[in-house]
Amino acid sequence: MRRPPMSGTDVLYEITDGVGCITLNRPDKFNCISTGLMDGVDAAMDAFEADDNVRVVLLTGAGKTFCTGADLDEVMAARQDRPALAKFISHIHSMLRRFEASPLPVVVAVNGLALAGGIEIMMACDVAFAGRDKAKIGDQHAQYGLIPGGGGTQRLPRLVGLRRALDLMFTNRWLDAGEAETWGLVNYVVDDDDLAEESLAYCRNLAQKSRAGLAAMKQWSRQGLEGTLDAGLTMEEDLVIDGLLGPDVEEGLAAFQARRAPNFS
Structure with missing residues (x-):
């Protein structure tokens, strides 16, 4: 096991058996998306893509939550400065496009709530695991008069169809892991206690491939x-x-x- 230089505490990352592991590490803030978190993800992806021994990325969240969206304190502060707000939203888009454009498959293990920006991160990944009981997946923007800022209006209809996408965005309801699997948002539903082990085993299998x-x-x-x-x-x-x-x-x-x-x- 080898750990590259860390980029602060908002994100932890390491390389093990050809798998680049990223953990969103703001459990006290429900792993919400901050500039520091995005910078940490960028640093992790830079390290993984530069290392020929890394074949796949595994993304998860620390604590009981995967991610519940953008850091509202940072968003509210940025509302006072339109260019700053545009920069923050653009950074979210570039982080998610990084997952999609990376030559490395990106596997996500949803260990708890994946709401708003959390579902947007999940949708940008290539393969999704979810804990059977603890994973709850949905969009919360309409509840607060917000519009999805991380590609939700574009990726969700592509993945589940227009009517299901609009229903999920309009109502703010949460899908459990089984329903998310039926919709095509999740590939594998596993017992919560086995999520880390099974998602890592899947990635280790990919790491043996070209x-x-x-x-x-x-x-x-x-x-x-x-x-x-x-x-x-x-x-x-x-x-x-x-x-x-x-x-x-x-x-x-x-x-x-x-x-x-x-x-x-």
């Missing part, structure tokens, strides 16, 4: 959703050819023929 292969699958799957099927298939054809000519495929096929586990560089 970093380049995982990155290509993520990039082109996401990019393909923004265009036509024909354009996506053309991109995939080029991708497959490049992959077949690369060293990871050579190692993978050699391992298959030798009936051994591949050892990707």
Whole structure:
């Protein structure tokens, strides 16, 4: 296990077995999103992406909550200065786009409340685990006359469909883990006591795979959703050819023929 330099107490991060682990570490503030927290996430992602041994990122929250949205003290202070408010909202967007654009798969383990900005973080990740009883997922903005500021109006309809998205945003109701799984917001529902272990085991499995292969699958799957099927298939054809000519495929096929586990560089 190796720990990179920390970027303050709002975020903890470490590398273990090829997995870059990020913990949102403001439990006394329900892990709400502050500038310090976003800076910490940026530092963690910088460290992970620069390390060829890291193949996947695992994100969770400290304490009993995953994340309940933006730090309202910081938002209220920024309301006095429009450029400062715009900078804060833009930082949220860039953090979430970082998860989506990263070559590393980002897995989220929702250990408690994931509300407002919390569900927005969750939606920007690639794979989601949730604790069976403790995870509660929803949007709270309409309750307080707010509009989602972290892409909620854009990602939620894409993931669950327009009517479900509007219902969730209009009513502020919370989904439990099982309902969130039915909606397609969660991939795996596990017992709360097993959440950390099972999500880490999943990530360790991904860490044994080709970093380049995982990155290509993520990039082109996401990019393909923004265009036509024909354009996506053309991109995939080029991708497959490049992959077949690369060293990871050579190692993978050699391992298959030798009936051994591949050892990707």
